[in-house]
Amino acid sequence: MFIPKLYKSEDDQLMREIIRENSFALLISSVDKIRATHSMMLLNEEDTExxxxxxxxxxxxxxxxxxxxxxxxxxDFLGAHAYVSSSWYDHMNVSTWNYEAVQIYGKVKLMNQEELYRHLEKLTSQYERFQKCPVMTKDMGRDFVEKEMKGAFGLKIIPTEIFIKQKLSQNRKTDDFRNIIFHLENGDENGKKIAEKMKQLKK
Structure with a gap:
């Protein structure tokens, strides 16, 4: 991921937040050819270091x-993102896109049967707990889950490099910066998120 110095972040908490909130991400590999799969990802923080x-x-x-x-x-994790129109500036310029993203390069470690079971247990719990009538792994029964697991390929990705990008109009002068926030606040949910992120930069 190309990250100009102005947009590069070293904020570990921001990285964790982007991953937690945007966990349906791309798994990309190039072992035999370039392949990419959208998949659910969990950040394992049992050992915070x-x-x-x-x-x-x-x-x-x-x-x-x-x-x-x-x-x-x-x-590859894409966080909040929003279109920024050139009409929001007080001078001629080009339109752009504001966004947050995290890319993690890592080494694969294949899960064994028990690790895969615990992974599915955590994943189910994370999303089912918000349902009106949640169905947890334990409710399905171990035999049923293990039967279904035969079709699943579990893996851990141990990070070797982490890149965090936060492109939030940091290159704009104060008046344009404020005007971008104003328009984004009156847009969709992604726009509102980016506007809030921009306001946090100036605190």
């Missing part, structure tokens, strides 16, 4: 058939 990504994809996926321990992959 040695975090890693947990994910799973279909065992029938060609990407799963190619990956093995030690292979390098890229996890």
């Amino acid at each position: 040695n975090i890693y990504i947990e994910s799973h994809i279909s065992r029938a996926n060609p990407q799963a058939k190619a990956l093995k321990d030690g292979d390098e992959v890229l996890c």
Whole structure:
């Protein structure tokens, strides 16, 4: 990911926030050819000093058939993003896009049966708990879950490089910056999120 110095972030908490809030991300590899799979990802923070990504994809996926321990992959997380119109400036310029993103390069470590079960247990709990009638892994029964697991390919991604980008009109003068916020606040939910992020920059 190309990150001009102005937009580069070293904020570890921002990185964690983007991953937690945008966990349906791209798993990219180039073992045999370039492959990309949208998949659910969990940030494992049990050891806060040695975090890693947990994910799973279909065992029938060609990407799963190619990956093995030690292979390098890229996890791509796109956070809030919004279009910025050139009409919001007080001078002639070009339109652009404001956004937050995280990319993590890492080494693959394949999950064993028990690790995959715990991963699915955590993933189910994270999203089912908000349902009116949640169905947790324990409600399905171990035998049923393990039968379904035969079709899942679980993997951990141990980070080797982490890149955090926060492009929020930092290059704009004060009046244009404020005007961008004003228009974004009157836009869609993504626009409102970006506007709030921009306001936080000036605190």
